[in-house]
Amino acid sequence: MVSYLCEVMGVSRSGFYNYFNEISAQNRANHDEADEVVKAIILKAYHFRGRKKGARQIKMTLQNQYDITYNLKRIRRIMKKYEIVCPIRKANPYRRMAKATKEHRTCKNELQRNFKQGVAGKVLLTDITYLTYRNGKRAYLSTIKDAETNEILAYEVSSSLQLDIVLNTLKKLRKHTHLTKDAFIHSDQGFHYTNPQFQALVKKMGLGQSMSRRGNCWDNAPQESFFGHFKDETNIKDCETLEEVKQEIKSYMTYYNHYRGQWNLKKLPPVKYRQQLQQVA
Numbered sequence: 322m323v324s325y326l327c328e329v330m331g332v333s334r335s336g337f338y339n340y341f342n343e344i345s346a347q348n349r350a351n352h353d354e355a356d357e358v359v360k361a362i363i364l365k366a367y368h369f370r371g372r373k374k375g376a377r378q379i380k381m382t383l384q385n386q387y388d389i390t391y392n393l394k395r396i397r398r399i400m401k402k403y404e405i406v407c408p409i410r411k412a413n414p415y416r417r418m419a420k421a422t423k424e425h426r427t428c429k430n431e432l433q434r435n436f437k438q439g440v441a442g443k444v445l446l447t448d449i450t451y452l453t454y455r456n457g458k459r460a461y462l463s464t465i466k467d468a469e470t471n472e473i474l475a476y477e478v479s480s481s482l483q484l485d486i487v488l489n490t491l492k493k494l495r496k497h498t499h500l501t502k503d504a505f506i507h508s509d510q511g512f513h514y515t516n517p518q519f520q521a522l523v524k525k526m527g528l529g530q531s532m533s534r535r536g537n538c539w540d541n542a543p544q545e546s547f548f549g550h551f552k553d554e555t556n557i558k559d560c561e562t563l564e565e566v567k568q569e570i571k572s573y574m575t576y577y578n579h580y581r582g583q584w585n586l587k588k589l590p591p592v593k594y595r596q597q598l599q600q601v602a
Contacts, residue, residue, distance in 0.1 A: 359395070359399050362391075363379055363383075363396060366386070369580075370576045371572075372554045374407065374554070375407035376393055376396045376397045378582070379400075380392075380393055381581075381582030381583070381588045385580075385590070386580070425517070427515055430533060430534060431507070432505075436469075436542075436543055437469055438468075439469070441467055441470050441472075441499060441598050441599065442467060442469075442497065442499045442500040442501050442504055443469065443500075443505075444467070445465050445466070445468070445494070445505065446466045446506075446508075446543055447464065448508060449462065449482070449486065449511070450552075452552075454558055454560040454561075454565075459480075460478055460479065460566050462478055463476060463487050463490040466547055470591045470592075470598065471543065472591035472595055473547070474494055475490050475491070475494045475496075476493070477489040478566060482513075484519065487516075491522055495526065502527075504527075506530055506531070507533070554573065556569060557570075578590065578592050
């Protein structure tokens with residue numbers, strides 16, 4: 322019977338008996354004990370600052386916050402073994418605003434997907450996403466992101482999609498003094514960004530303006546990517562009020578800009594990466 326089962330399972334008789342000997346059993350026990358230690362360390366990174374993380378984010382958090390280096394293969398093996406589930410990105414169902422009226426003007430695509438131009442404060446990406454919280458209530462988040470460092474430079478949270486959401490976001494950008502003289506802001510062709518008031522404020526602030534081609538999300542992909550990570554890693558759906566939503570977003574923005582390492586930024590958080598760029602310059 323043993324020979325038959327070994328043949329069915331594709332293992333040798335010696336391998337079968339070796340699995341159950343005392344030395345092999347002890348080795349497995351030691352291995353499991355070592356994995357439990359690693360599991361505890363990985364969970365510490367997984368829960369760092371209360372934000373959900375996948376394997377790569379765990380690796381960077383361990384390295385940046387605890388000076389511990391594990392390779393991705395090991396982290397993924399432990400996560401799989403102990404069912405430490407990383408967040409799964411869901412498709413963004415955000416729908417664009419109604420078509421602009423004739424008084425609205427689109428702008429040329431000056432960016433042409435050249436997101437990384439080697440200098441902080443030049444390419445600024447902006448967009449709006451919606452957030453659903455307790456009992457189906459809805460809020461909206463407008464952000465401006467530095468394409469070079471991935472830092473969120475300004476944001477505004479609102480219960481409505483009125484024009485003020487983008488105007489207030491733009492005004493908050495003024496506190497940043499590291500913007501270049503040829504800085505420009507890139508967006509889609511949504512109602513807010515073609516609005517004459519928004520365009521006038523952009524011009525007044527000395528910024529250029531660029532727009533994606535209609536219906537082409539790849540022209541502003543890094544901004545869309547941020548919203549994806551944001552929705553994966555926050556707990557907006559558990560918020561009871563708009564004020565709680567704002568507090569959760571404020572907490573996340575601090576975490577994202579100052580603590581959340583990014584694989585393509587030399588595994589550094591955006592602010593530290595910007596500071597490094599400025600030192601080199």
